[in-house]
Every structure is written in C-alpha cells, then in structure tokens.
Amino acid sequence: ALTERTTHRLAEELLERQRLARRPSVVGIIDSRSADGFAGQRLIDLDERGFAVRIPTSNTHAGSHLFAGVRRMEASNSITTYAGPRVSFGLSQAVSRTAVLDARFSRWAIDDGGDAITQAVGGLTVKTSDRWRASASVEREPLFENLQTIDRRIVATGFTGGVDRESPMNSLRIRAGRHSLSDDNTRQRAGATFTQALSERLIDT
DSSP states (O other), X not given: OHHHHHXXXXXXXXXXXXXXXXXXXXXXXXEEEEEEOXXXXXXXXXXXXXXXXXXXXXXXXXXXXXXXXXXXXXXEOSSOXXXXXXXXXXXXXXXXXXXEEEEEEEEEOOTTSSOOEEEEEEEEEEEOSSSEEEEEEEEEEEOOSSHHHHHTTOEEEEEEEEEEEEOSSEEEEEXXXXXEETTXXXXXXXXXXXEEOOOXXXXXX
C-alpha cells in the first residue's frame, strides 16, 4: 500500500508539471561557473545573466514550444575579460505521438572585435515505450574551457546519442558522443546518471 501511494503521488506531480509546461513562461537566467588549472591558476570564470521566454505551440503535446532568450555573457581570468550579448532561439516540435524534433541556435557577440561565436544543435527524440526514450543529435558547439579556446574560436562538431528511462520512482540517463575540434583534435564523451526517489516513509519522517 505504501508503494502504491508513493507511485500515485509522483504520477500526479508528473501530470501537474506537464500541465504547467503547456503555459507560456518567462525564466530568469543567472549562471556562474569557474575552472582552475595547475597550482590553482584560474583558467576561466563564466557568468551569464538574462531571461528567456517559452511559448507552447501545441495544446496536446507538452513538449512542443518555441523559446527565445537574451543574456549578457562574460568570460574572464586574472588578466583578460571578454563580454557581450548572447541571443538564443529554439524550437521543440512533436512530429508524431512518439517523436520530437529539437533545434537550437545561439550567437555570442564578443567585444574583442572578432567574429561572433555561434552554437547550433539539431536532434530527434523517439519514445520507444512508456518508460524508454532514445535520442540523437548533431551539434556545433564552441569550447568554453579557457580564454584561449574562446580567443581562437575553437568549436566542436559531431554527434551525441543516448537513452533515457523514467518511472515514478527513478530515472536513468545515458549519453555518448564524438566530436571533431576545429584545431584538428578529437573529443569523446560518455556518461550515465541514475536518480532514485525516496520512499514515502523517508519523506514523511
């Protein structure tokens, strides 16, 4: 009985999130990240502040929406600072009851007099069963690992594939990808994330 109550409550929360996803929304963005190198040398500080607007495009598919955002992005270390506006656009569109197409584009106009840095991603997600989804995407992404990669405008071009499993009590996310860098290097990535909800008894105590 305890498991049934927990599953029922989590299912209701999922339905509520889907209902809210069908409403237009405005999101504030505050994102700060940093990375240190050898002997504590600061490689990069990244700071983004702005907002994004999300507009649903379907009353029947919660995942179908348009979004647009604008923010000020700043990248710096102890010597140099790059800053400028970053605009982004995107579309997520259900093409059937089980498949969703995604497209995202962003452009960062840096104040160093060089070319703007662009990012573009296109992907497809297919729901293979009630709990499983498979996804694949083609990507062109800039590297923000340090100020040298930004100054040289190094970008990674390649693909990422993955699978997701979701249930009321837990979720599993697996991703793997391979990208060619504009400096003639290659990058490969793989990762997995597992999330387990607490039981009703632990939540109530």
